[in-house]
Amino acid sequence: MAEVPDAGTAPMDVDPAASIGEKITILPGYAPDLSAATFCLKEEDHTLGNSLRWMLMKDPEVEFCGYSIPHPSEAKTHLRIQMYDSVSVLPALRRALNCLSEVFTTIGEQYQTALDAGGYERYEEKVIDKAWLEKFKQEGIKKKAEEERVKQEEIAAEIKSK
Template sequence: MGDEEDTGKPRVLQMVRAEGADKSCVTFVLHNEDHTLGNSLRYMIMKDPEVEFCGYSITHPSESKINFRIQTKGGLSALEVFQKGLEELTDVCQHVLSKFEASMEAYKAQKDVNME
């Protein structure tokens, strides 16, 4: 079936772990993603003191997927760290969006006052 799951939907995320490896070292394959998510997520995950290594690579310029590797010190699994990084990145994006929207409203209100 290629890059589709049983549901017929394209895959978004795959988890690849070497045979015999523990849960502290995992490679995630993120489909339809690029440096925008890869670098920002890597930054968020590297801030965690439990993380020993985190990096990503673009497989090929003609493919829109990244290999995202996480290795922890063993206290947390790579999956837990990955989920935590995604949640923290979402929180940062929500914060930026709310500040932007508040600034736009303040600008519009100021512009309306100046127009009168």
């Protein structure tokens, strides 16, 4: 059976040196009490944008949450959060990020457990028998020669009939 080398141990593209300040910024136009704000998530796309929006909308204190990708060629996501009762968006954002982190950790652990158990489908490369392949080739050559012979006979018969 073909084994996947080092499956499950490939490093992810995570920059451990990146700080929150480099990844998330507050865009102009936020409420003075931070009950409504738009954040810019750098180097993120629909994967995190929609997951974060979904997690924030589960929070009963969140009135509105939406995200957009300003331009397809820019690697950033705008996340708009509005809260009920003039509550700051920051605790809700932190809770959503922590919940997503827990979800991602759980998924990763379950994936690794399933991978370690080995109960997944494996692709096995079929080995072609060279003798069978040569026989198949010779049969093809014979069939092509027979078709050519029949074609020549048909041409000869057509010429005779004229």
